[in-house]
Amino acid sequence: LINGERLWNTLMEHGRIGGTAKGGVCRLALSELDGQGRDLFVHWCKEAGLEVRIDAIGNIFARREGTDPSRPVIAMGSHIDTQPTGGKFDGIYGVMAGLEVLRTLNDKGIQTKAPIEVIAWTNEEGSRFVPVMMGSGVFTGAFTLEHALAATDVDGLAVQDELRKIGYAGEVSPGQVPGGMFGAYFEAHIEQGPVLEAHELTIGVVPGALGQRWYDVVVTGQESHAGTTPMDLRHDALLAASRIVEKVNALGRHFAPYGRGTVGYMQVLPNSRNTIPGTVKFSVDIRALDDGDLLAMEADLKDFIAGLQKADARLQVDMKQVVYFPPCHFDEACIESVRAAAQALGLGHMDVVSGAGHDAVYVADVAPAGMIFVPCKDGISHNEAEDATPEHLAAGAHVLLNAVLKHAS
Amino acid sequence: LINGERLWNTLMEHGRIGGTAKGGVCRLALSELDGQGRDLFVHWCKEAGLEVRIDAIGNIFARREGTDPSRPVIAMGSHIDTQPTGGKFDGIYGVMAGLEVLRTLNDKGIQTKAPIEVIAWTNEEGSRFVPVMMGSGVFTGAFTLEHALAATDVDGLAVQDELRKIGYAGEVSPGQVPGGMFGAYFEAHIEQGPVLEAHELTIGVVPGALGQRWYDVVVTGQESHAGTTPMDLRHDALLAASRIVEKVNALGRHFAPYGRGTVGYMQVLPNSRNTIPGTVKFSVDIRALDDGDLLAMEADLKDFIAGLQKADARLQVDMKQVVYFPPCHFDEACIESVRAAAQALGLGHMDVVSGAGHDAVYVADVAPAGMIFVPCKDGISHNEAEDATPEHLAAGAHVLLNAVLKHAS
Ligand SMILES: NC(=O)NCCC(=O)O
Ligand SMILES: NC(=O)NCCC(=O)O
Numbered sequence: 001l002i003n004g005e006r007l008w009n010t011l012m013e014h015g016r017i018g019g020t021a022k023g024g025v026c027r028l029a030l031s032e033l034d035g036q037g038r039d040l041f042v043h044w045c046k047e048a049g050l051e052v053r054i055d056a057i058g059n060i061f062a063r064r065e066g067t068d069p070s071r072p073v074i075a076m077g078s079h080i081d082t083q084p085t086g087g088k089f090d091g092i093y094g095v096m097a098g099l100e101v102l103r104t105l106n107d108k109g110i111q112t113k114a115p116i117e118v119i120a121w122t123n124e125e126g127s128r129f130v131p132v133m134m135g136s137g138v139f140t141g142a143f144t145l146e147h148a149l150a151a152t153d154v155d156g157l158a159v160q161d162e163l164r165k166i167g168y169a170g171e172v173s174p175g176q177v178p179g180g181m182f183g184a185y186f187e188a189h190i191e192q193g194p195v196l197e198a199h200e201l202t203i204g205v206v207p208g209a210l211g212q213r214w215y216d217v218v219v220t221g222q223e224s225h226a227g228t229t230p231m232d233l234r235h236d237a238l239l240a241a242s243r244i245v246e247k248v249n250a251l252g253r254h255f256a257p258y259g260r261g262t263v264g265y266m267q268v269l270p271n272s273r274n275t276i277p278g279t280v281k282f283s284v285d286i287r288a289l290d291d292g293d294l295l296a297m298e299a300d301l302k303d304f305i306a307g308l309q310k311a312d313a314r315l316q317v318d319m320k321q322v323v324y325f326p327p328c329h330f331d332e333a334c335i336e337s338v339r340a341a342a343q344a345l346g347l348g349h350m351d352v353v354s355g356a357g358h359d360a361v362y363v364a365d366v367a368p369a370g371m372i373f374v375p376c377k378d379g380i381s382h383n384e385a386e387d388a389t390p391e392h393l394a395a396g397a398h399v400l401l402n403a404v405l406k407h408a409s
Numbered sequence: 410l411i412n413g414e415r416l417w418n419t420l421m422e423h424g425r426i427g428g429t430a431k432g433g434v435c436r437l438a439l440s441e442l443d444g445q446g447r448d449l450f451v452h453w454c455k456e457a458g459l460e461v462r463i464d465a466i467g468n469i470f471a472r473r474e475g476t477d478p479s480r481p482v483i484a485m486g487s488h489i490d491t492q493p494t495g496g497k498f499d500g501i502y503g504v505m506a507g508l509e510v511l512r513t514l515n516d517k518g519i520q521t522k523a524p525i526e527v528i529a530w531t532n533e534e535g536s537r538f539v540p541v542m543m544g545s546g547v548f549t550g551a552f553t554l555e556h557a558l559a560a561t562d563v564d565g566l567a568v569q570d571e572l573r574k575i576g577y578a579g580e581v582s583p584g585q586v587p588g589g590m591f592g593a594y595f596e597a598h599i600e601q602g603p604v605l606e607a608h609e610l611t612i613g614v615v616p617g618a619l620g621q622r623w624y625d626v627v628v629t630g631q632e633s634h635a636g637t638t639p640m641d642l643r644h645d646a647l648l649a650a651s652r653i654v655e656k657v658n659a660l661g662r663h664f665a666p667y668g669r670g671t672v673g674y675m676q677v678l679p680n681s682r683n684t685i686p687g688t689v690k691f692s693v694d695i696r697a698l699d700d701g702d703l704l705a706m707e708a709d710l711k712d713f714i715a716g717l718q719k720a721d722a723r724l725q726v727d728m729k730q731v732v733y734f735p736p737c738h739f740d741e742a743c744i745e746s747v748r749a750a751a752q753a754l755g756l757g758h759m760d761v762v763s764g765a766g767h768d769a770v771y772v773a774d775v776a777p778a779g780m781i782f783v784p785c786k787d788g789i790s791h792n793e794a795e796d797a798t799p800e801h802l803a804a805g806a807h808v809l810l811n812a813v814l815k816h817a818s
Contacts, residue, residue, distance in 0.1 A: 084679040084680070085679040193638065193639075222792070224792055225602070225792075227696055230764075231669065232662070241651075259640065264635055264683055272673050273694055274535060276791075357636065379637070381634040
């Protein structure tokens with residue numbers, strides 16, 4: 001069994017980096033604070049005798065050697081970056097649970113046949129830079145290193161420069177693992193949803209994750225005077241954008257219970273109280289359990305936008321897809337290892353589909369992968385009020401240790 | 410007659426201050442560029458032998474003495490600040506037309522009985538700071554000097570500090586005019602709407618202006634994860650805000666042809682693609698020809714918002730009125746002076762109600778006031794493409810000279 005108190009203290013100590021007044025964490029990808037969060041993780045890894053390597057997209061791999069050089073590495077991991085209004089558990093829990101597993105093996109002097117690595121993936125959140133799940137996406141070839149390095153934030157700062165500033169532009173070519181690709185990958189994470197809590201269960205066995213499509217949308221109308229321009233002569237970009245927001249939400253509701261439709265980001269120009277908005281830029285995020293549903297949502301949205309443009313020829317709507325991955329089904333053997341571990345430890349468990357994307361979703365493209373969920377308070381995440389109990393977090397790490405040992409022994 | 414070429418050249422020279430690549434002007438109130446625009450105006454006034462005074466809210470008064478000390482001043486004016494995507498004529502035309510009138514009187518050696526002043530009012534646009542029409546509002550007592558000085562922009566910078574930075578925090582107490590309040594006030598302005606152009610007429614005689622109410626609205630929902638939060642458990646502040654945008658526009662359409670409803674400003678928090686927005690701040694601007702209609706619009710909007718909150722008890726909507734003035738009816742004698750001047754000069758004219766607020770609307774509370782409109786291209790304003798012809802601009806200034814002389818002689 002892992003040391004639950006050490007895990008909790010480690011999480012609390014790390015949570016001070018970017019800690020907010022409301023008890024959350026704001027540690028945006030590749031910011032100075034992300035750099036500090038990485039430094040502390042690397043420091044702890046070295047303290048635990050792990051060998052650290054950094055790849056060209058800034059992913060951090062910390063390795064504990066095995067006794068059998070022919071065995072592929074068994075990996076664990078998640079991410080250190082957070083949302084602007086993030087919590088103390090999303091991402092960092094999976095990293096620190098992995099570290100705790102290796103510290104436990106050290107304490108007990110357990111040698112594994114396979115090497116074991118704990119990984120911190122770059123920019124999982126996709127809040128500051130798209131694509132989301134950038135580090136694992138480059139690692140697994142979902143998109144190119146060049147594409148990721150060129151991504152910019154709203155201030156025009158590029159991933160490649162921000163990586164260099166914090167000292168995490170590594171040499172290793174992403175996707176290269178000493179000894180070959182992972183034999184298995186496990187990611188522990190808070191559920192970020194309400195299911196486990198509602199069922200009063202401790203462990204979520206994750207069969208897969210919703211498919212996602214993200215878009216950047218730009219609506220161009222015509223700037224004009226809010227007082228002198230009669231309503232029927234307007235080309236109000238914000239009115240059109242508002243109708244698209246309503247539609248995106250309706251799409252999510254239509255595909256209940258697994259459909260999701262969200263506009264999380266919006267920028268209005270010139271953003272002056274008495275000027276009709278001429279340009280509105282916003283994001284669209286749609287998700288579904290079935291790839292066909294996802295396509296149907298996209299088609300419906302495009303029809304709706306075509307209708308808006310038909311009603312007002314001066315209105316221009318550009319919609320560009322920036323993220324896509326299909327619904328993910330994790331590896332049967334990995335899923336079974338998680339379920340068996342929960343069972344063996346006497347922990348109440350159930351299957352929970354992930355509404356969120358995770359690095360494990362990309363890793364599943366190149367290696368057997370599985371996930372372990374633990375409950376979070378009120379199912380709330382991407383919110384400073386995000387919370388989880390020491391007991392649940394320890395239980396998830398026990399399961400992680402157990403599953404990893406099964407594959408690495 | 411005034412010198413139309415000099416007026417045009419003066420406008421073009423002044424338009425370089427804050428001039429944009431698209432041919433517009435961005436000279437936000439109390440910015441460094443506003444300071445430069447003021448400096449150039451003051452320089453030209455002194456060159457023309459005018460006596461300049463600045464009041465505590467930064468209004469600039471440039472005075473040409475009359476021969477009869479018992480006569481109250483006849484005033485002209487408008488503003489130097491612009492929208493973020495402003496043009497070369499909105500505001501500055503009325504100031505430079507006033508200067509041109511005084512230059513013409515100088516050229517011709519005409520002495521008037523009454524003193525004449527040309528005025529540049531502070532922050533008419535209300536884009537960077539509310540209340541809108543701030544300088545004339547303080548001058549006429551619509552709100553207090555303290556209220557105006559304490560107003561802040563989105564970066565938290567206050568009017569009082571910004572005034573000081575550009576050197577326009579004057580000593581004169583607003584509302585005090587040597588010799589007593591204006592005998593009459595005339596403001597020349599581009600129409601900013603499509604009416605004169607549609608009728609192929611040169612001069613708009615302005616009987617009055619729409620009433621306005623502006624609000625600051627804050628919608629608070631709950632930040633939450635865009636992937637894991639089922640649609641029916643959301644409290645999406647942007648979805649609620651989008652519905653209010655639709656409603657505000659519907660209110661404007663309902664009170665056609667004079668009703669207006671606009672959301673021009675919006676800020677989304679935390680503004681992250683995969684976080685459901687927890688807070689959305691935005692402006693509402695409603696206008697109507699009739700004060701009763703304006704109140705009905707407000708009541709309807711409040712009902713609508715109450716309905717949103719009833720449907721989702723976790724949603725909080727705070728709505729605070731930040732600007733109100735009733736529909737304005739200009740002084741009959743001033744209106745008649747404008748009409749008579751157009752007639753005498755043989756200029757095609759018609760009555761045009763102003764959809765925009767103007768400093769003249771506040772001045773009308775304390776002195777007889779009137780306005781002169783000239784056409785602008787495609788009726789477009791608050792847009793860098795705003796345009797007007799030298800001939801129309803000269804015609805408006807001829808009318809201004811004629812009307813002012815009638816009252817000052
Ligand atoms: N786990 C998580 O919050 N991932 C962010 C990517 C997503 O929005 O699904
Ligand atoms: N004339 C003008 O654009 N004034 C700004 C105030 C308003 O929005 O009516």
